[in-house]
Amino acid sequence: MSADPQLSRRVLLAAGLAGTALVSACGEARSPAPRSADDPDTALVDEVVSRITATAALAARVPDLVAMHTAHLDALDAAPPVAGKAPRGRLLRSERQLQHFLVDAAGRAESGPLARLLASMSAAVSQQVAVL
DSSP: OOOOHHHHHHHHHHHHHHHHHHHHTTTSSSOSOOOSTTOTTHHHHHHHHHHHHHHHTTBTTOHHHHHHHHHHHHHTTOOOOOOOBOOHHHHHHHHHHHHHHHHHHHHHOSSHHHHHHHHHHHHHHHHHHHHO
8 A cells, every 4th residue: 555645744744843842852851942031032932932823823724734833832832822714825825924934033043952943843834835
């Protein structure tokens, strides 16, 4: 039997996200999310959480997107999203904007583990948009 290529990509994506979270958490008890107001990435993480939450609010019709956004927010120690519904075009536009924002955010992150996590999130969004 032939393996489902979409399923294989999803498995690789999940493994990649888990691996990134594990690698980035080396030396830390949890994710690379900032722990104090003095951390230079605090504002960036807050903005990332806000953008992911806003995008996730449009994704109720796509369970894979909801699961991905929930995992991303969990990696940033943020509350899970409340999913709502949006027309497909608006959802795709929002997901693409989020993907581009995450690329930019990864470049702005001061923390190496946070930059890797954000880059991984961007890749995950890109993969999900490609199969929508």
